[in-house]
Amino acid sequence: MLQARHVSISFGGLKAVDDASLAVPAGSITSLIGPNGAGKSTLFGILSGFLEPDAGSVSFLGQEVTGLAPHRICRLGMTRTFQLAQPFAGQTVRENIAVGSHLHRAQRKAALAHAESIALRVGLSGRLDRPARDLTIAGRKRLELARALATEPKLLLLDEVLAGLNPQEVSEMSPVIRSIRDGGVTVLMIEHVMQAVMNLSEHTWVLNNGQLIAEGKPADVTRDPRVIEAYLGRGAAERLRTSGNEAHA
Amino acid sequence: MLELSILFPSILNGLTTGAVYALIALGLTLIYGVLHIINFAHGALLMIALYGVFFLNAKLGLDPYAALPVMVPGMFALGYALQRFVIGRASHGKDENILLATLGLTLVLENFALYAWRSDTRTIETPYTFSTVDVAGAMISTPKVVAFFGALAATAILLAFIARSDLGRAIRAVARERQGAKLVGIDVEHVFAMSFGIGLACLGAAACFLLPAYYVNPQVGNGFVLIAFTIVVLGGMGSFAGALLGGFIIGVVESVGGLWLGESLGQIGIFVIFIAILLFRPQGIFGART
Amino acid sequence: MKTLYAILVLCGAVALLPAFVSSGVVLNLVIMTLYATLLGQAWNILAGFGGQYSFGHAAFFGTGAYASAALQVHFGVNAWLCLPFAIVCGAAVGALVGALSFRYGLRGSYFALVTLAFAEVFRILANSVKFTGGGVGLLVPLKSSALDFQFQGKAGFLYVILALTLAGFLLSWWLKHSRYGAWLTAVRDNEDSAAALGVDAFRVKLQAIVISAGLMAAGGAFYVQYFQYIDPHLAYGPAVSVEALLGPIVGGLGTVFGPLLGAAALKLLGELTRNLMGDAPGVSLMIYGAVLIAMVTFLPRGIGGLFQRLAAKAP
Ligand SMILES: Nc1ncnc2c1ncn2[C@@H]1O[C@H](COP(=O)(O)OP(=O)(O)OP(=O)(O)O)[C@@H](O)[C@H]1O
Ligand SMILES: [Mg+2]
Numbered sequence: 006m007l008q009a010r011h012v013s014i015s016f017g018g019l020k021a022v023d024d025a026s027l028a029v030p031a032g033s034i035t036s037l038i039g040p041n042g043a044g045k046s047t048l049f050g051i052l053s054g055f056l057e058p059d060a061g062s063v064s065f066l067g068q069e070v071t072g073l074a075p076h077r078i079c080r081l082g083m084t085r086t087f088q089l090a091q092p093f094a095g096q097t098v099r100e101n102i103a104v105g106s107h108l109h110r111a112q113r114k115a116a117l118a119h120a121e122s123i124a125l126r127v128g129l130s131g132r133l134d135r136p137a138r139d140l141t142i143a144g145r146k147r148l149e150l151a152r153a154l155a156t157e158p159k160l161l162l163l164d165e166v167l168a169g170l171n172p173q174e175v176s177e178m179s180p181v182i183r184s185i186r187d188g189g190v191t192v193l194m195i196e197h198v199m200q201a202v203m204n205l206s207e208h209t210w211v212l213n214n215g216q217l218i219a220e221g222k223p224a225d226v227t228r229d230p231r232v233i234e235a236y237l238g239r240g241a242a243e244r245l246r247t248s249g250n251e252a253h254a
Numbered sequence: 255m256l257e258l259s260i261l262f263p264s265i266l267n268g269l270t271t272g273a274v275y276a277l278i279a280l281g282l283t284l285i286y287g288v289l290h291i292i293n294f295a296h297g298a299l300l301m302i303a304l305y306g307v308f309f310l311n312a313k314l315g316l317d318p319y320a321a322l323p324v325m326v327p328g329m330f331a332l333g334y335a336l337q338r339f340v341i342g343r344a345s346h347g348k349d350e351n352i353l354l355a356t357l358g359l360t361l362v363l364e365n366f367a368l369y370a371w372r373s374d375t376r377t378i379e380t381p382y383t384f385s386t387v388d389v390a391g392a393m394i395s396t397p398k399v400v401a402f403f404g405a406l407a408a409t410a411i412l413l414a415f416i417a418r419s420d421l422g423r424a425i426r427a428v429a430r431e432r433q434g435a436k437l438v439g440i441d442v443e444h445v446f447a448m449s450f451g452i453g454l455a456c457l458g459a460a461a462c463f464l465l466p467a468y469y470v471n472p473q474v475g476n477g478f479v480l481i482a483f484t485i486v487v488l489g490g491m492g493s494f495a496g497a498l499l500g501g502f503i504i505g506v507v508e509s510v511g512g513l514w515l516g517e518s519l520g521q522i523g524i525f526v527i528f529i530a531i532l533l534f535r536p537q538g539i540f541g542a543r544t
Numbered sequence: 545m546k547t548l549y550a551i552l553v554l555c556g557a558v559a560l561l562p563a564f565v566s567s568g569v570v571l572n573l574v575i576m577t578l579y580a581t582l583l584g585q586a587w588n589i590l591a592g593f594g595g596q597y598s599f600g601h602a603a604f605f606g607t608g609a610y611a612s613a614a615l616q617v618h619f620g621v622n623a624w625l626c627l628p629f630a631i632v633c634g635a636a637v638g639a640l641v642g643a644l645s646f647r648y649g650l651r652g653s654y655f656a657l658v659t660l661a662f663a664e665v666f667r668i669l670a671n672s673v674k675f676t677g678g679g680v681g682l683l684v685p686l687k688s689s690a691l692d693f694q695f696q697g698k699a700g701f702l703y704v705i706l707a708l709t710l711a712g713f714l715l716s717w718w719l720k721h722s723r724y725g726a727w728l729t730a731v732r733d734n735e736d737s738a739a740a741l742g743v744d745a746f747r748v749k750l751q752a753i754v755i756s757a758g759l760m761a762a763g764g765a766f767y768v769q770y771f772q773y774i775d776p777h778l779a780y781g782p783a784v785s786v787e788a789l790l791g792p793i794v795g796g797l798g799t800v801f802g803p804l805l806g807a808a809a810l811k812l813l814g815e816l817t818r819n820l821m822g823d824a825p826g827v828s829l830m831i832y833g834a835v836l837i838a839m840v841t842f843l844p845r846g847i848g849g850l851f852q853r854l855a856a857k858a859p
Contacts, residue, residue: 053740055736055739055740074739074744075736075739075740076739076741076742076743076744076745079739079740079741079742080742084740084741084742085740086740087736087737087740091734091736091737092733092734092737093729093730093733093734093737093738094733094734095729095732095733095798096729096730096733100726103726104726104727104730104738104741104743105741105742107723107726107727108741108742110723111723112723113721113722113723113726116723116726152737152741153740153741155741156741156742292653292657340837340841343841344837344840344841346840346844349652349653350597350652350653350656351840351844352653353597353599353652353653353656354597354789354793354836354840355836355837355840355841357599357786357833357836358832358833358834358835358836358837358840359833359837360833361786361829361830361832361833361836362830362833362834362837363833364826364829365825365826365827365829365830365833366826366830367826368825368826369824369825369826369827369830372825373825472826476782480657480660480661480664483657516672518668518671518672519668519672521664521668522665522668522669525661525662525664525665525668526665528657528658528661529644529658529661529662529665532648532650532654532657532658533644533645533648533650533658534648536648536650536654
C-alpha cells in the first residue's frame with residue numbers, strides 16, 4: 006500500500022534518514038521502532054509530505070507522492086498524527102475532530118455528528134464540549150488520533166500515540182488501535198512501548214541512525230543482535246545473550 | 255546618465271545618513287536578537303529622544319553633542335522601565351501581542367507629542383548648522399560629518415561593550431540559548447530589560463547626532479520605523495555587522511534613489527527592498543540559509 | 545441560530561432609528577460606529593478567524609476608496625456601480641499581497657510588517673501619480689441624489705453602511721458555521737495539524753485575505769461617498785489600519801460581535817474624552833493606544849471575553 010524507496014534527507018551535516026526503504030502492506034498494523042533520534046519522525050515527515058527527501062521516492066496506492074503537499078497526501082487517504090499532540094487550542098474537542106470530518110463532509114451539521122461518532126470510538130465522548138486545551142496528555146493523544154481518524158484515511162501514520170501514557174491508559178488504547186485496523190484502516194505506527202508493539206503489530210521495521218537495520222515479526226526482530234546493539238550499545242547483544250542464558254539456566 | 259559631480263556628494267550624503275541609520279538599526283537588531291521581539295515603537299522612541307535633545311537645547315541652551323551624557327542614560331532608563339513594566343507583560347507567549355503592544359506605545363507617544371508639543375516641525379540653530387566641510391571637492395555639512403563619525407564611534411563602543419563586558423557576555427548567552435542562560439543563573443528578565451535599555455540608548459545617541467542636521471515633529475519617527483526594519487532584515491535579523499552594512503546601503507540607496515526619482519518616489523525603493531527581502535531572503539542578504 | 549436572530553434584530557432596530565431620531569449628530573455617531581464596525585469586521589476575518597495580523601489594511605481600504613473616486617472623477621461612472629468595482633479592486637490587491645506573503649511562508653510579525661510596507665508603497669504611489677490626484681487627492685463631484693449614492697440627509701448613508709455591516713455580520717456568522725470557517729480557524733490554531741488533516745492552508749488564507757480586503761474596500765468606497773473626498777494620507781495612512789484592528793481587539797478577536805462591541809466602546813470612550821478634555825489634538829488616539837496596550841496585556845480576549853467569563857462564573 007505504501008512504499009518508500011531509498012529515501013534520504015539530511016539537516017546540515019546530519020543524515021537524519023539515510024537510504025531507507027520500507028513497505029506497508031494493506032490491512033496490516035506495521036510498526037516502526039528505533040532508539041531516540043533514529044529518524045523515525047523525520048521519515049514520517051517525508052512519507053506524509055511535510056519534508057521533501059533529498060533522494061528517493063515514496064508511493065502510495067501505486068501513485069507517486071514524493072514532494073506532494075501534506076494536504077494532498079491526506080486527501081489521497083494517508084493521514085498522520087504528530088508526536089507532540091497539538092490540538093486546536095481555542096476550540097472544543099468536537100470542533101477539533103470536525104476539522105478532520107470536514108474532509109469528506111461539506112455540511113457543518115454532518116461533520117459535527119460524524120465527530121461525535123469518532124469520539125465514541127476513541128473514548129472521548131464524555132469530553133466533547135470541553136476546550137481542547139484543558140485535555141490531559143492522554144486526552145490529547147486520543148484527540149490527535151480522533152482527528153486523524155475523522156478524515157477516514159486508508160492509511161494512518163501514528164507517531165507515538167502511546168508514549169507518555171500510563172500502563173492503564175496504554176491497555177485502554179491498544180484495543181482502539183486494533184479496532185481501527187479491523188475497520189479496514191491500515192496502520193503504520195511509531196512506538197517505543199515494546200509491549201504494545203509486540204501485541205499489536207504483525208510486522209516491524211527498525212530504524213537506527215537513519216538506516217533501516219532490520220525488519221520482520223516483532224518477536225524475531227527484538228532478538229536480532231543488530232537491534233539489541235542499536236538500543237543498548239555495542240556489545241550489548243553479547244552480554245545479554247550470556248546473561249540471558251544464565252538467567253534461563 | 256548622472257554627472258559624477260552630483261553623484262559623488264549624493265553618495266557621501268547617503269553614507270553620513272547611513273551611519274546614523276545603522277546606529278538606530280543596531281538598537282533594533284539588538285532588541286530583536288536578545289528578546290526575539292519586534293519593537294514597533296522604535297521610531298516613536300527616536301522621536302521622543304529627538305524632542306529631548308531639542309528641549310535641552312531650547313530650554314537649557316545645551317549643545318546637542320553635549321546632550322549625549324544626558325540622552326544616552328536617559329533613554330536607557332526609559333527602555334529598561336518600558337520592558338520591565340509594559341512590554342514584557344504584554345506578550346502572553348505570542349509575538350503578535352508584542353507587536354500590538356508596541357503599536358499601542360507608538361500611538362501613545364506620537365499623540366502625546368502632538369498634544370503636548372503641537373504638530374510644528376522644529377529645528378535647532380547651532381553655530382555650525384550651516385558650515386560645511388570639503389570632502390574631496392564635495393561640500394558636506396559639518397553636522398553630517400560629525401554624525402558620521404559620532405555614529406561610528408557609538409557603534410564601536412557598543413560592539414566592544416557587547417564583546418567584552420560581563421553584561422555583554424550575559425546578553426550574548428541569552429540571545430543564543432535562553433533556557434541554558436537561565437539554568438546557569440543568569441537573570442533573564444534583567445538581561446531583557448538591559449538589552450531593551452541599550453537598544454534605546456542607541457536612539458539617544460542617534461538623536462544627538464541627527465538633530466543638528468535634521469528636524470523633529472510628532473510624526474518624524476514614522477519614516478524611521480520601516481527604514482530601520484529594512485536595514486535589519488537586509489542585514490539579517492539580530493546581526494550587528496549586517497545592521498551596520500545595511501545602514502550604509504540604505505542610506506546610499508535613499509540618497510541616490512532620491513536623485514533619480516525625487517524625494518517621495520525614492521522612498522518606494524526602500525519599501526520594495528524591504529518586501530522583497532522578507533519574501534525571498536528572510537535570513538538577510540548576508541545570512542546563510544538555514 | 546440564536547446569533548443569527550440577534551444580528552437580524554439588531555440591524556432591524558438600527559434600520560428603524562431614522563424614523564424616531566432626526567438629530568444629525570446622533571445619526572452621524574451611529575453611522576461612524578457602524579463604519580468602524582465594518583472595518584473591524586474586515587480585519588477580524590483575517591486576523592481573528594485566520595490568525596494573520598495585518599498592519600496594513602489601509603492598502604485595501606485606500607484601493608477601494610480610490611477605485612471608486614477615480615472612476616467617478618475621470619470617467620463619470622455612477623457611484624453605485626463604483627461600489628462593486630471598488631470591492632473587486634480591493635480584493636485583487638488582497639489577493640496579490642496574500643499570494644506573495646503566504647506563498648513565501650510569512651507569518652506573525654513579518655506578515656504584519658510586510659502588509660504595512662505595502663500600504664506605504666501605495667501611499668507614496670498615490671502621492672506621486674496624476675490619476676489619484678497626487679497629494680491633493682480627489683474630490684467626488686457633488687450630486688446629492690440617492691441615484692448617485694449621495695443623500696440629502698444622514699438616513700440614506702445609515703442604510704448603506706448598515707447593509708454593509710450586515711454583510712460583515714453574516715460573513716462572520718458563516719465563518720462560525722461552515723466548513724470554510726472551520727478550516728480557517730484550524731489554520732489559525734495550528735497550520736501543520738490543519739495540513740495533516742487535508743486543509744490547504746495557503747488557499748484558505750488566501751481566500752480569507754481576499755474576503756477581508758473586499759470588505760475593507762467597501763468601507764473605503766463608503767468613506768468616499770460620505771466625505772466626498774480622499775487623499776493619500778486618508779486612504780493609505782496608518783490611521784485606517786489602526787482603526788481596523790483596534791475594534792476587534794477591544795471587542796473580542798474571532799467573534800461575531802467583537803468588532804461592533806469594540807467600535808461602540810471606542811466611540812463611547814472617544815466622545816467621553818472629547819467632553820472631558822475638549823478637542824485637543826491627539827488625545828483620543830493617545831487613549832486608544834493606551835487601551836490597546838491594556839487590552840493586550842490584561843484582556844487578550846477583549847470585552848466580549850470578559851462578558852463570557854463573568855457569565856460563566858455567574859450561577
Ligand atoms: N528540522 C530539523 N532540523 C535539524 N535537525 C533535525 C530536524 N528534525 C530532526 N532533526 C534531527 O534528526 C534526527 C532524527 O530526529 P527524529 O525526530 O526523526 O528522531 P525520532 O526517531 O523520531 O526520535 P524520538 O524517538 O526521540 O522521537 C535527530 O538527531 C534530530 O535532532
Ligand atoms: Mg519522533
